[in-house]
Amino acid sequence: MNRRRHRRLEPFRTIVLVVLGILFLVPIGAMVEFSTRGVGINSPRTLSSFTSIFSYPDLTGAIVASLELAAITSAAMLVLLLPTMVWVRLRVPRMVRVIEVLCLAPLTIPAIVLVVGLAPLYQWININLSDSILTLGFAYLILVLPYAYRSLDAGLSGVDVRTLSEAARSLGAGWATVVTRIIVPNMSSAVLNACLLSVAVVLGEFTIANLLNFENLQVAIATIGRANAGVSIAVAVASLLFVFVLLLALSFVPRPGSRRRRVRIGVL
Amino acid sequence: MTALVTQTDAASRSEPRASVEVRLEDLRRQYGSVSALDGLNLTIGAGELVALLGPSGCGKTTALRLVAGLEDADGGRVVIGGRDVTLLPANRRDAGMVFQAYSLFPHMTAHQNVAFGLRMRKVAPRERLRRAGEMLELVGLAAQSDRYAHQLSGGQQQRVALARALAIRPSVLLLDEPLSALDAKVRSQLRDEIRRVQLEVGTTTLFVTHDQEEALAIADRVGVMRAGRLEQLAAPTTVYTQPATAFVAEFVGLTNRLAGVVRGGAVEVRGVRLPLIAAGGADGPAVALVRPEAVSLSAATDASTGPLLGTVIALAFLGASSRVTVDLGDAVVLVQIPTADAVAYPAGTRVQVALRLDPVLITRDAAAVTP
Secondary structure, three states: OHHHHHHHHHHHHHHHHHHHHHHHHHHHHHHHHHHOOOOOOOOOOOOHHHHHHHHOHHHHHHHHHHHHHHHHHHHHHHHHHHHHHHHHHHHOHHHHHHHHHHHHHHHHOOHHHHHHHHHHHHHHHHHHOOOOHHHHHHHHHHHHHHHHHHHHHHHHHOOOHHHHHHHHHHOOOOHHHHHHHHHHHHHHHHHHHHHHHHHHHHHOOOHHHHHOOOOOHHHHHHHHHHHOHHHHHHHHHHHHHHHHHHHHHHHOOOOHHHHHOOOOOOOO | OHHHHHHHHHHHHOOOOOOOOEEEEEEEEEEOOEEEEEEEEEEEOOOOEEEEEOOOOOOHHHHHHHHHOOOOOOEEEEEEOOEEOOOOOHHHOOEEEEOOOOOOOOOOEHHHHHHHHHHHOOOOHHHHHHHHHHHHHHOOOHHHOOOEHHHOOHHHHHHHHHHHHHHOOOOEEEEEOOOOOOOHHHHHHHHHHHHHHHHHHOOEEEEEEOOHHHHHHHOOEEEEEEOOEEEEEEOHHHHHHOOOOHHHHHHOOOOEEEEEEEEOOEEEEOOEEEEEOOOOOOOEEEEEEEOHHHEEEEEOOOOOOOOOEEEEEEEEEOOOEEEEEEEOOOOEEEEEEEHHHHOOOOOOOEEEEEEOOOOEEEEOOHHHOOO
16 A cells, blocks of 8 residues: 555656756756857856855855855854753753754844844954954854754664763763764764754854855855956856765765664574 | 683782772652652671662662762761762762663773773873783673674673773662673673672672562562652561561562461461461461462362362472462462472362461561452
8 A cells, every 4th residue: 555655756756856956957957058158159068156266365265165164154053952852961950951042043044134133243343352354153053053963863763862871970970071982973964964054054154144244155156247257257156066065975975873773682 | 611710810910909988878759759768778798799679669779870979869878988978969979880771881892891981090001001901800701802892792782881890889779670681591680790799809799679589589689669768678598588577478489379367476377376476466467478389288188178278270480490379269379399290280280288387477468468
């Protein structure tokens, strides 16, 4: 019966896949097409837009800044979120819902609203702490919370956190060791997922950086787009490809959890 | 065979450290308005295995977790080897623990699991390797040392967990229903194995279980708990033959409740005078608690009469022995006799019941009198 239902779903799935595929691929294809156009109407295809990316010092600076931000945000997210989630699960389980709502809240707040709140803060930060673009990491940390939370939450529920951490603690492990040596290795794919989502969010962020007058990758793309559309599209394609490669790499990371889920009970 | 070899080897190699006494003093633990532990006092002698037995929710697991440091006491002290550890976190308590749920670290091999505690104690790699190997040998799993948890059976996983808990040479070994996830045969095998290993290393042990058979079979002393307190703490035979309270009598083993009258230091039940376990108590109506194996049967003749004449209403085969349920008209009695004898009394048979003159416990809560 299951198989029959499966078969009935097959055409539906194909249609969804094709429609969504078109929706995703056509714009990307168009971008590739546009960014490889020559100058004249009949001039041959050229990669000059891609090669000239590096002749814009502002652009390379923005790319480096965005990559740095992605790394900082992912690291900060892990350091902040993972121990908190483990702690809440073990010690104050009634707070799980509160943490969840808190972490998902940024999804419901439009970036423009966030900026209104963040602007005075950043004014203060820029004057008293630093005016480096890397301070955007604070704002991005909030932005990536919903995605990271979802991913880590799924990972944590696949691990018997309580028993494993109690076992490790009774063997002499402190809390830091419990998280880094026992919990993280057993949910490595979820951790990687959370990092990747964070990277993707940070690399694609435009509104906050633009309104707070920072030049990150997307802002730079937009600025260059006004002067040279070909290069700006080339950078957009390149950043899409970068995230795509990251995703692909992730899918090849072995997932220890999936092998171990089955527990055999029985014969000695 | 292998067990014998391991025994002699380990005795010469594992150089156990001196066993220490573990004391729980007036331990209290409150969950909201529910009192899980209500002033528990328990002293476990050096090298002794004490089993805490009780229905779920009686506080036995809470007691164990307080000793492990996995929960904080609301009052009282835990003293391990003369040292007050009440305020120490779990990772500094030196207590090895085996859990009910499978608790091996899934990303480590059996060997790495056993060596984990030693790594936390910064034991040199070579010594770590040696001791972890030794421990796996002790539980008979030396050949499986490179397996991951998912490649081991439930019984094997619990044995590795035992080796892991013992590898750190803990002052106290805590076993939290380690057998309840296993099937019956493995359970009794592993139970005996735990006892063998415990005697070999001589670690003071607290074993928590809801299974009376397990507790009686393995422990030096059994503590029966109820509502956060110890009802009785005594050797298994004492708990069984001389239960301190009606609760103990009924929780450990099966018990018949038979109405009777206390008169002159004995209780008269259905025309039979049975001596009392605890002397004293005022004369008057009471309920005698009689073990099924203290009751015997004989075939009733046509001339038989009296309050101990009844009809068999059920016969349950338990292996070597069988349990016969006899209806006495105004009461139902469980009788446990060898299966060879029980086959003579199929359901419907008229039988004469006899009570052995063992000392019995009485209770006066009338509500529970068998109708």
